[in-house]
């Protein structure tokens with residue numbers, strides 16, 4: 044099969060396409076023909092060896108995909124050849140085939156095409172848990188989404204609006220905010236040009252109820268300072284590369300809550316939460332919710348797709364199409 048490979052750590056252009064042996068499913072594993080794979084920021088970090096988990100080279104990057112089951116190893120009960128599935132893995136998705144444990148797969152909802160299915164699972168599940176499972180968001184709340192034009196950000200804006208929240212989208216340019224406005228964000232704040240805390244306070248009156256932060260760095264503290272008393276700040280990631288340090292007196296003074304989302308390990312601590320999220324998201328997909336996909340690349344240009352995220356150029360999701368998916 045053809046697969047994107049990273050044989051040394053570095054910037055996205057170290058990734059090239061190789062011919063490698065087809066994987067074979069072991070017990071409990073499923074072999075999937077990939078139709079589309081979505082790019083997530085951790086893929087950029089993994090190639091650069093800057094992710095929390097270091098992956099030995101050479102490896103095939105890519106952590107999220109949609110495709111068709113080709114075969115299954117012994118003891119696999121939940122899927123069979125021909126099933127349309129979506130899945131996630133630490134690596135391996137930027138390839139024609141992937142082998143994963145059956146638990147890594149969920150059925151592809153009928154309404155999603157391959158590109159949307161590949162782009163959906165990681166960001167929308169993360170956004171749902173950030174907003175609802177940990178953020179405690181309710182209809183009518185003011186929700187601030189940092190990095191709102193990115194993958195997690197666009198999903199958070201979309202889900203929050205559909206669940207009845209009022210969304211303040213924050214991004215680095217008016218052009219990126221215009222893209223997010225199509226998802227229903229009520230107000231946009233250009234956080235590199237405007238005073239983030241002052242602007243959120245001005246818009247909300249008493250402050251926001253929830254902040255969703257996939258960005259970190261210098262944006263986190265002013266957003267937290269703009270929470271209303273009793274509000275919740277949810278830390279999701281650090282696309283800036285900088286983990287913020289928050290003065291704890293801010294939490295004390297306004298009875299704030301800071302929560303963190305970690306999708307990979309969430310089910311271990313909250314066993315009921317994944318099923319609740321999947322059910323809620325399936326209902327929203329039936330109502331027409333689709334991820335915002337702005338760029339589709341071929342397998343030969345995985346480096347270009349990773350560069351788009353690395354350079355802050357992507358709006359919403361970037362997808363690699365395989366097997367005639369687009």
Ligand SMILES: NC(=O)c1ccc[n+]([C@@H]2O[C@H](COP(=O)([O-])OP(=O)(O)OC[C@H]3O[C@@H](n4cnc5c(N)ncnc54)[C@H](OP(=O)(O)O)[C@@H]3O)[C@@H](O)[C@H]2O)c1
Pocket residue numbers: 082083084085165166169190191192193194195196213214215216219257258278279280281282283284304305306307352353354355357359
């Ligand atoms: N906790 C979890 O389980 C979980 C799950 C998924 C993702 N994440 C994390 O969430 C973060 C965002 O992921 P994503 O898929 O949404 O990424 P993304 O699509 O690349 O979006 C990140 C956004 O951050 C903003 N940004 C600000 N400073 C940046 C910088 N120096 N470099 C790059 N982007 C910068 C960019 O928007 P502007 O230019 O408009 O500011 C960009 O759109 C990542 O750190 C990822 O690892 C965590």
